[in-house]
Amino acid sequence: MHDDIKKAVEVLKNGGIILYPTDTIWGIGCDATDEKAVKRIYDIKKREDSKSMLVLMENPALLDRYVDEVPEVAWDLVEISTTPLTVIYPGAKNLAANLIADDGSIGIRFTKEDFTRQLLQRFRRPIVSTSANISGEKSPDFFDAISEEIKDAVDYVVEFRQEDRSSSKPSSIIKLRPGGQIDILRK
Template identity: 25%
Template sequence: MTLRLQPSEIEQAAKILREGGTVAFPTETVYGLGANALDEAAVAKIFAAKGRPSWDPLIVHVSDQAMLAKLAFSITQAEKLIQNFWPGPLTLLLPRTPEVPDAITAGRPLVGVRMPSHPLALALIRAAGVPIAAPSANRFGHTSPTTADHVLEDLDGRIDAVLDGGPTTVGVESTVLDPNQNPMLIYRPGAITPAMIEQVAGPVRIFQPIAAPQENPASLPSPGVGIRHYAPRAKLILVASENELHQQEERNVEEKIGILLPQGWTARPSTEVFPWASWNDGEALAQRLFAGLRELDNRGVTIILCPLPEASGVGLAIRDRLEKAARTK
């Protein structure tokens, strides 16, 4: 049975981590499944609990510069980004130190590191006194968790504890950036947008795989570039407009349909609706995205219809998650 701990029990959560256990905890993005990043046996428990393949690297969370120095060698571009965006939802791929277990990076020379801005996450890392490896706290490939209840839906009995800090605020995973390249390379879009990065540190480009990643590659170049991820149980169909949404409702009339419905859009009375957010409020759409997919799944729908925002600002991140979630293989 997985313990459900309250913020007042943070010392108990920290003790579990120090002793090699697993604790899910809130960050500003989504809930992460944490273990001591310098303990190879503890890291292995993350992969086992999630059913995560070894070729998919992890992100390590730190609370200060001294902890970062144990894991990675700094570069000039990274220092600019850290100064402007940490603590916050930006993961940097940096040259790893020998202390980092191979399992963290899938054997690659760069380690993904970030300093979360969620006060409970920072307090947990400081209390544990170790860097915490933490991918999203869900079964591999499934919809990411933004509440403790979501974590327990996937991982109850498979992890030692979940630290309940309420709903997350950003709602999509961190931006993952390789600052070693010129131009810098965004492997996964997030709340820290290309425009924000360029204003501080220069040009960026967004990762575009030449071919679809293999199902079992030797390793992925970064967290967040897997071919299919974030997926609900129901079939996910993406639409470009309200008109196309209504066409899909007519086309799938025999199915139990759910919709992530923007404010002001309409749906058939028989459709299960999750009230999403204003279509012009990208931050609110991101914050409610995974909660909406999970709620519609829990209502037993067989098809989820979801509009696809424009590819700008945080809309890039929402599109990235939805396009991966909608892949059939």
């Protein structure tokens, strides 16, 4: 795992794209502050850039660096969540402009999974996390279900957990609106 993290961090620092296991499903990722790398992910996925992607972070204490104003309820949601939860926050900042939704929001998930947590700690910036599939196709349940087209398009494929067949599913998604209103987008 250590070598995988070291290689992945090197690729990310050089503006590259990685294919990696997350706390939910396998994802395609890059430096969330690098507009060119984010554009490459949209191209790889054949996805419209109007459909925003989320970012992974390992520490809620860093949230203020990337969101203008964190609604108080957000801290409670992050603290009590026992399963992967993506929260869409208003007022994104300090991220690639093409990663931020038209309404200025950004989806952020705090990972507790060991590999991604260590990767984020070493990289010291948020990482894009989007499912490892072409837009509109089914998200792959396991590494072996990821298309060769995706595998060939990235700069580094993480070896860790390629044999893992544990059941996984995408995160729940909620959107926080100014004033603390919550919309549930995916359970």
